[in-house]
Amino acid sequence: MSVRAGVLGATGAVGQRLVQLLDPHPEFEITALTASESSAGQSYREAAKWRIDSPIPADVAEMTVTETTPEAVSDNLDIIFSSLPSGVGRDVEPAFCEAGYVVSSNSSNHRTASDIPLTVPEVNPSHLDLIEVQRDERGWDGALVKNPNCSTITMVPPLAAVEEEFGLDRVTVATLQAVSGAGYDGVSSMEIIDNAIPHIGGEENKMESESRKLLGEFDGAEVQWHDARVEASCNRIPTLDGHLENVWVDTVDETNADDIIEAMETYPSAELHSSPDDLIHVFDDAKRPQPRLDRTREDGMTVTAGGVQETDGGVQFNCLAHNTLRGAAGASVLNGELLAKQGYL
Structure with missing residues (x-):
């Protein structure tokens, strides 16, 4: 029997990715789509202004979009996926939870709240048990349940591999983030073409805090955040998709490049439908990964790495992930799969 799924904010960039991923999914069936009040009552085809590089799914194109309230959606839902703007999600998502719905959300609100699981299924699935505390x-x-920011999720799997074998003391990261991370209307063409923007509002803080929560330990009552020092500098560049990051790590135990590569390559994936066979793929070529060449590896769900080299305190490496697949919609779907597997639906 399919898990009945709704999508909040279904007409936005991440909402459309969610629809694209959920429509052919063997475990989920889309039964509700919501958007703003101005779109309510329209067919999804009319409301969405579809911008994904594949046709709008025929079996959802004529579904009627409803308002984003618990009263407007069907009671026949097992899970809700949310891609609402954080200012909207801050109030709306708890209202759905109070009404009894399980929400897997990509929105940035509440990610660091003490009783909200922030989860990457391959990295910290045990944090999902925080639901009982919640x-x-x-x-x-x-x-x-939340998935992390698209830039955070790019570096956390490689960091988790390093932490497991050698421990983390300090992490410094500089990002080169694609324009799709700002949404369709987020960065104007006149602002980004032939340019790079050396600041993304709020992004540094998200990377610095969310990574420590993800890498922390759940003791049955709360998550003890990892005590590594994390510093981020976030930059917007004129690529469409794929966040590339330069990461420097000071490790607790002495290591070398070969050991780091082995730790990344052998770090396990999860036994979930959307998890890639190889969670982290490491290139021998120091010029890889590259957004255009590597962002869609294993349907955009693999994190790629390269340029691994030793430093005085540990290692430096580059990593890349598709920001609207692994970093957003795909991450929410993965959390939905984990919720189903662990019996929370």
């Missing part, structure tokens, strides 16, 4: 503290029957 339900006790908030008194709702639903649940709210």
Whole structure:
């Protein structure tokens, strides 16, 4: 039997990716789509202004879009995927949870709240048990689970591999982030063409805080954040998709490039439908990974790395992930698969 799924904010860039991923999914069936009040009542085809590089799925194109309220959606839902703007999601997502819905959200609100699981299934699946704490503290029957920021999720799997074998003391990262990370209307062509923007508002703080929560330990009551020092500088560049990052790591234990590569290549994936066979692929070529060449590896769900070299305190490497697949919609779907597997739906 299919898991009945709704999508909040279904007409936006990440919402469209969610529809693209969920429509052919063997475990989920789309049964509700929501958007703003101005789009409610229209068919999804009319409301979405479809911009994904594959045709709009025929079996959802004529579905009627509803308002984004618990009262407007069907009661026949097992899970809701949210791609709402954080300012909207801050109030709307808890309202759905209070109404009994389980929400897997890509929105940035509540990611670092003490009782909200922030989860990458291949890295910290045990954090999902924070749902029991959340339900006790908030008194709702639903649940709210978050995936991290698209830049955070690019570096965390490689960092998790390093942490497991050698420990993390300090992480410094400089990002080269694609324009799709800002949404369709986020960066004007006049601003980004022949240019690079050396600041993305709020992005550094997200990377610095979310990574420490993801790499922390859940003790049954709360997540003890990892104590590594994390510093980020985030830059927007004129690529369409794929966030490339330069990462410097000071490790607790002495290591070398070969050991780091082995740790990354052998770091396990998860037994979920959307998890890639190889969570981290490491290139021998120091000029890889590159966004245009490597962002869609294993349907855009693999994190690629390269340029691994020793430093005085540890290692430096480059890593890349598709920001709207592994870093957004695909991450939410993975969390939905984990919720289903662990019996939370």
